[in-house]
Structure formats: C-alpha cells, structure tokens
Amino acid sequence: MANIKDVAKRANVSVATVSRVINNKGYVNEETRILVENAIKDLKYIPNEFARSLYKKVSKSIGVIFPHLSNSFYYNVLEGIESFAFEIGYKVIICNSHEDEIREEEYLNQFIKYNIDGIIIGSNSNIISRYKELNIPMVSIDRIIDEEIPSVTSDNVAGGYLAGKKLIEQGCKHIVHFRGPSILLTVKDRSSGFNRCLEEHGLSCNQVDLAFINPEKELIADYLQSHEETDGIFCDSDIIGAIVLSELHRLGRRVPEQVQVIGYDNLLLSELVIPKLTTISQRMVEMGEEAMLSLHSLIQNEELTNIHKLIPIELIERESTKK
Amino acid sequence: MANIKDVAKRANVSVATVSRVINNKGYVNEETRILVENAIKDLKYIPNEFARSLYKKVSKSIGVIFPHLSNSFYYNVLEGIESFAFEIGYKVIICNSHEDEIREEEYLNQFIKYNIDGIIIGSNSNIISRYKELNIPMVSIDRIIDEEIPSVTSDNVAGGYLAGKKLIEQGCKHIVHFRGPSILLTVKDRSSGFNRCLEEHGLSCNQVDLAFINPEKELIADYLQSHEETDGIFCDSDIIGAIVLSELHRLGRRVPEQVQVIGYDNLLLSELVIPKLTTISQRMVEMGEEAMLSLHSLIQNEELTNIHKLIPIELIERESTKK
DNA sequence: ATTTCCATTGTAAACAGTTTCATATTTACC
DNA sequence: GGTAAATATGAAACTGTTTACAATGGAAAT
Numbered sequence: 262m263a264n265i266k267d268v269a270k271r272a273n274v275s276v277a278t279v280s281r282v283i284n285n286k287g288y289v290n291e292e293t294r295i296l297v298e299n300a301i302k303d304l305k306y307i308p309n310e311f312a313r314s315l316y317k318k319v320s321k322s323i324g325v326i327f328p329h330l331s332n333s334f335y336y337n338v339l340e341g342i343e344s345f346a347f348e349i350g351y352k353v354i355i356c357n358s359h360e361d362e363i364r365e366e367e368y369l370n371q372f373i374k375y376n377i378d379g380i381i382i383g384s385n386s387n388i389i390s391r392y393k394e395l396n397i398p399m400v401s402i403d404r405i406i407d408e409e410i411p412s413v414t415s416d417n418v419a420g421g422y423l424a425g426k427k428l429i430e431q432g433c434k435h436i437v438h439f440r441g442p443s444i445l446l447t448v449k450d451r452s453s454g455f456n457r458c459l460e461e462h463g464l465s466c467n468q469v470d471l472a473f474i475n476p477e478k479e480l481i482a483d484y485l486q487s488h489e490e491t492d493g494i495f496c497d498s499d500i501i502g503a504i505v506l507s508e509l510h511r512l513g514r515r516v517p518e519q520v521q522v523i524g525y526d527n528l529l530l531s532e533l534v535i536p537k538l539t540t541i542s543q544r545m546v547e548m549g550e551e552a553m554l555s556l557h558s559l560i561q562n563e564e565l566t567n568i569h570k571l572i573p574i575e576l577i578e579r580e581s582t583k584k
Numbered sequence: 585m586a587n588i589k590d591v592a593k594r595a596n597v598s599v600a601t602v603s604r605v606i607n608n609k610g611y612v613n614e615e616t617r618i619l620v621e622n623a624i625k626d627l628k629y630i631p632n633e634f635a636r637s638l639y640k641k642v643s644k645s646i647g648v649i650f651p652h653l654s655n656s657f658y659y660n661v662l663e664g665i666e667s668f669a670f671e672i673g674y675k676v677i678i679c680n681s682h683e684d685e686i687r688e689e690e691y692l693n694q695f696i697k698y699n700i701d702g703i704i705i706g707s708n709s710n711i712i713s714r715y716k717e718l719n720i721p722m723v724s725i726d727r728i729i730d731e732e733i734p735s736v737t738s739d740n741v742a743g744g745y746l747a748g749k750k751l752i753e754q755g756c757k758h759i760v761h762f763r764g765p766s767i768l769l770t771v772k773d774r775s776s777g778f779n780r781c782l783e784e785h786g787l788s789c790n791q792v793d794l795a796f797i798n799p800e801k802e803l804i805a806d807y808l809q810s811h812e813e814t815d816g817i818f819c820d821s822d823i824i825g826a827i828v829l830s831e832l833h834r835l836g837r838r839v840p841e842q843v844q845v846i847g848y849d850n851l852l853l854s855e856l857v858i859p860k861l862t863t864i865s866q867r868m869v870e871m872g873e874e875a876m877l878s879l880h881s882l883i884q885n886e887e888l889t890n891i892h893k894l895i896p897i898e899l900i901e902r903e904s905t906k907k
Numbered sequence: 908a909t910t911t912c913c914a915t916t917g918t919a920a921a922c923a924g925t926t927t928c929a930t931a932t933t934t935a936c937c
Numbered sequence: 938g939g940t941a942a943a944t945a946t947g948a949a950a951c952t953g954t955t956t957a958c959a960a961t962g963g964a965a966a967t
Contacts, residue, residue, distance in 0.1 A: 276917090280956080281915095308953080312634075312955085314954090315954070337653075533826040588924060641952080
C-alpha cells in the first residue's frame with residue numbers, strides 16, 4: 262500500500278502539498294495539483310483513515326446500539342440509518358446489546374477507543390448517566406430516555422387514538438385491547454391514546470397483557486371464548502393480530518362482519534393472513550433516517566430545531582375492519 | 585481524555601512501560617504494574633485504537649456487505665456474525681449494497697482506508713476480481729462466488745431433496761414447484777435437489793417462476809385454478825407458501841387432505857397461517873457464526889480445514905403436510 | 908526603491924500509540 | 938568471582954496523516 266510519502270516522492274513535492282491536494286485546502290498551483298493527482302492515480306493511493314482520525318479526532322463513524330437485531334422494527338430502522346449515513350460518508354457500527362447492560366457498557370468503551378462521532382441508542386438503557394458523562398453526540402430512538410437527549414419516536418399516542426377512532430366509527434361497542442408488555446413506554450403511549458379516544462366517546466375497554474415475541478395464545482383464546490360480545494379488537498402487534506384472527510376463525514366468528522381487528526406494525530404478515538389485517542404502520546425507515554439526520558446536526562454542532570421528533574403513523578385499511 | 589503520557593507521568597514510568605502493562609507484553613515488575621494499573625484507573629484511561637491500529641495495521645473490525653437489510657435471512661445471519669464478532673473483540677461495520685455495484689465499490693474503498701481486517705459478503709457481487717486483488721481475508725455467505733474464496737452456504741440441495749421426499753412419502757403424485765428467481769444459485773440448488781428426488785421416484789413436476797419479494801399472486805391463482813389435480817406443492821419461501829395457502833382456501837381445497845404444501849425459511853409467518861405451514865428451516869444465525877469463525881481463522885492466517893462450509897437444513901413439520 | 912501582500916511550497920511538530928534497542932540491575936551457574 | 942542469562946526500564950524511532958509556521962519569489966502599492 263502506497264502512502265503519502267510515496268506519492269510525494271513520485272510527484273516531486275512534499276507530503277504537505279499532497280495533503281493539500283487530497284483535502285482541497287490551502288494554496289496549490291494548478292500544475293502541481295495535476296502532478297500530484299497523477300501520482301495518486303499511478304500508485305492507487307488511498308489515504309489511511311487511521312492516521313487521519315488520529316490527528317483530527319474524528320472517526321466518521323457512528324455506533325448503533327439495539328437490543329435485538331432479528332426484529333423487523335430494528336432492522337428497518339437500521340436500514341434508514343445506514344442509508345443516510347452512507348450518503349454523508351459515515352460508517353455504521355452495529356451493536357446488539359441483547360438487553361444486557363454489561364454488553365452495552367463494553368460497547369460503550371469500544372466507542373470511546375474508536376473516537377466514535379455519535380451514537381444512536383434503541384436499547385432500554387439504564388446507564389444513561391454513563392452516556393451523558395461521555396459527552397458524545399447521541400440520539401435515542403423509539404423512546405425518550407432523557408429530556409436533554411434528542412430522540413426520534415413514533416407517534417404511539419396517535420397510533421392508539423387512530424385505532425380507537427376507527428373501531429368506534431365502524432360501530433364497535435365491546436372493545437378489547439390486546440396489549441404488549443406494559444413496561445414499554447411505547448405500549449403505554451398506545452394505551453393512553455386508545456383509552457383517551459374511547460373515553461371521549463363514552464366507551465371503555467378490557468385490556469389483556471401479552472408478550473410481544475411469544476404471545477400466549479391460550480390467554481387470547483380464553484378471552485375470546487368467554488367474551489362473545491366482543492366486536493372490536495386492537496392488537497399491539499400484527500403477530501398478536503394474526504393469532505387473534507386464527508382464534509376467531511376457529512371460534513367461527515366472522516371478520517369483519519362480527520368482529521373487527523386492528524393490528525400494529527404493518528408487517529408483511531398482515532397482507533398474508535385471511536382476511537388481510539388492518540393495521541397501524543410506523544414509518545421505520547424514516548425514523549432511522551431522521552435519527553441519523555439529528556445525529557449529524559449534533560455532530561456538526563448545529564442547533565436542533567426539534568429535539569424530540571415525533572414521526573407520524575398511518576392507518577393501513579385492509580379487510581379486517583369495515584369500510 | 586487522558587492519554588498514555590498522562591498515565592506514564594502519574595505512575596512515574598515511561599510510556600513504554602505503560603504500553604507493556606496494557607498489552608501484557610514484555611517484562612514488567614509486579615509493583616510497577618500495580619502502579620500503572622492504578623494510574624489507569626485514576627485517569628479512566630482508555631487506549632486510543634486509532635494510534636494502535638496505525639502502527640499495527642490491524643483494525644479489529646470487519647465489514648459485512650449485504651444486498652438488503654430488511655430481510656429475515658440477512659438480519660438473522662447478521663445476528664450470528666455480530667454475536668461471534670463481539671466475543672472475539674471485533675467490530676462489525678454494516679454495508680447495505682442495495683444490489684448496487686457502485687455502492688459496493690465505494691464501501692470497498694472505505695474498507696481499505698480503514699484497514700478492515702476481513703469482509704463477509706452476502707451480495708451477488710460481480711466485482712470478485714476487485715475483491716481478489718485486495719487480498720483481504722474474505723468469506724462469502726449463501727453463495728460460492730469463487731472456488732478459492734471460503735464460503736458458508738445452506739444446504740439448499742438437501743433442502744429441495746427433503747421437501748421432495750416428504751411430499752412423495754405422503755403420497756403426492758401431481759407436484760408443482762413454485763420457484764424463486766431462477767438466477768439465484770440458491771434457487772437452482774433447491775430445484776436440483778427437488779428434481780433429483782422426484783426423478784429417483786419416477787416423478788416429475790411443473791415449475792412456476794416467481795419473485796421473492798412480491799410473488800405474483802395471479803400466477804399462483806391461475807396455476808392452481810387450471811391444475812385441479814395438484815396434490816403437492818413446494819414453495820421456495822414461506823411467503824409464497826402463505827399466498828398458496830390463501831389461494832387454496834379461496835378455491836376450497838383442503839390442506840393437507842387434498843393438497844400438501846411445504847414452504848422454505850421457517851419465518852414467524854409459517855406458524856401464524858392456517859393451517860400452520862410445514863417448512864424447511866435454514867440455520868441462519870449459525871451460518872453467521874460459522875462465517876465469522878472462518879473469517880477469524882483466515883485473519884489469524886490459519887489453514888481452513890473446510891473451505892466451503894455447508895450448513896444443514898431441517899424439515900419443520902407442521903399442519904400443511906400429512907403425518 | 909522599498910514595503911506589503913499573496914501564492915506556493917517545504918519543514919517539522921503534532922496526533923497516541925508500539926516496538927526496537929540500549930542500558931542497568933539482578934540472578935544463575937561454573 | 939566472572940560470565941551469561943533473565944528481568945526491568947527508558948529513549949527514541951516508527952506508523953501515516955494534518956497543520957502551524959517559515960521561507961521564497963513575484964506582484965502590487967507606496
């Protein structure tokens with residue numbers, strides 16, 4: 262691998278001049294520039310970023326900490342982050358915390374070693390203080406971990422509200438909310454939006470708490486069996502929605518004629534079940550892009566006009582609700 | 585941020601000694617070691633990897649080039665890669681080529697700048713020559729791009745064969761194979777395994793070529809409508825499988841009594857459709873781990889006992905085939 | 908004619924480590 | 938007691954860049 266000295270030698274100039282050419286900085290005579298550029302081409306010279314970063318203390322890379330990777334939310338967000346990062350010349354180092362604080366801390370140390378320019382956190386981090394003392398530009402995604410730390414979240418309150426509104430508009434009276442784990446802020450927000458909407462219309466609903474990954478099918482089956490009057494169901498995920506549909510099918514209840522169902526996430530799945538699932542869609546890729554955008558501003562020391570970005574949701578109407 | 589000089593000063597030793605302590609290399613007196621370690625703790629010193637890498641020409645990071653991120657195969661593989669990489673102290677830089685050669689080439693240049701230690705490629709790269717001239721340790725995943733470049737692939741031939749065997753054993757005579765894009769080697773391999781099995785049993789099958797992402801529902805519907813005799817279906821993905829199931833449902837054909845269906849990938853989806861889809865499972869996380877393992881050996885200049893690793897597949901029996 | 912300024916280039920210090928080599932001390936062995 | 942080997946440490950060179958500063962020459966201004 263050729264280095265800057267080799268180029269300088271071949272072009273008969275000093276390394277400083279070569280550096281000026283590479284960085285387009287300072288005075289360089291046009292002829293000299295061409296000489297240097299040719300030498301660079303001849304030697305297939307590519308500047309060493311380590312040396313550069315060592316001096317400039319900038320790594321042109323950001324770290325992304327997620328609690329999981331195999332989850333459509335995170336990899337779609339990651340897609341958005343990567344996409345925008347590439348545009349502005351940033352590398353993305355991916356970290357899977359596995360919801361493990363020790364692992365997260367180890368990654369944090371790595372970040373320092375590598376002069377990482379910024380961090381995007383999607384994990385349920387309890388080590389915020391550690392993050393804050395690091396003083397590295399940082400953006401949280403999907404949750405607000407601290408008032409001072411910029412965030413990008415999906416408008417979960419609006420998501421819940423919209424789902425409620427749709428069910429009510431289509432005439433549902435006996436509504437149930439199959440919720441995700443209620444420790445999650447996102448779930449709480451959806452609940453609060455949903456409940457507010459019902460209250461505004463003089464209604465209330467039952468809540469059944471479920472896990473996201475492996476929702477207990479039995480709980481769903483039991484509830485549906487013992488609540489024949491149910492005519493509207495809001496599920497905190499399409500996976501729960503799909504299970505609900507299959508249970509309703511087993512019980513012989515017609516969707517959407519007798520019961521209407523709304524899911525959440527707009528997974529591929531929601532198009533493949535019968536009937537196709539009406540769902541709330543989060544703009545995940547956009548969330549990733551917005552997070553990277555905020556982070557970039559932060560890195561550039563720009564003022565953020567909007568510290569806490571709220572990304573709108575959409576209701577995707579399919580066949581599990583009435584028109 | 586404290587640097588090695590600060591530590592040296594505080595411990596009243598030279599930087600060389602500090603370096604020896606950090607790297608556990610060379611002679612250091614026990615008392616001196618403790619002195620240095622305390623200084624490190626006091627100053628919260630973390631060595632700068634850029635300076636290190638500059639001298640050692642090793643980055644402790646690998647690049648992963650995938651054609652997409654939002655695809656369960658890739659992110660599961662990524663999960664495996666990241667997991668093992670973390671164990672052995674490597675960072676993972678994620679690159680989404682979007683199937684774009686120019687983008688891939690740009691990433692490649694980045695890799696050189698950053699002295700990347702190794703590359704895992706999952707993309708349909710046509711720029712192999714470029715890769716080869718780089719002389720960076722490299723492992724391909726899901727496809728063999730070159731005889732000399734180590735690879736980790738799923739045993740697609742066995743997958744096709746196993747699917748064929750299952751359908752035949754359960755008495756299918758009129759079999760159709762809804763294939764993925766036939767340009768893909770993986771698809772070709774599945775086909776060849778599937779067809780060989782049918783041939784061995786004196787059978788043959790029809791083939792319908794479909795896209796993976798948005799399989800043309802109409803093609804599937806048309807085929808099923810015009811081939812009432814069909815009693816066995818092998819689908820190159822669970823998504824195709826789910827669509828097939830929904831079409832069969834529409835046509836009033838009972839699964840598995842009249843028609844049996846096998847999918848591929850063991851997506852979450854396959855558990856949620858009615859009836860649950862029998863499918864071939866690829867051990868994706870394991871593939872990622874194995875790829876990282878091979879790459880690590882390569883980086884360490886170790887001989888690979890098995891250049892082309894073939895990861896076994898499994899038949900996951902559910903409700904869309906007879907027992 | 909002298910001074911000032913700009914363009915152009917090079918020298919050398921900085922960035923933060925690792926490692927080679929030299930030197931000093933201790934221990935081991937004959 | 939003398940020599941070789943092992944232990945312990947530091948000075949300085951080295952990694953490949955960027956940049957502050959100095960030096961030079963020529964043009965413009967006084």
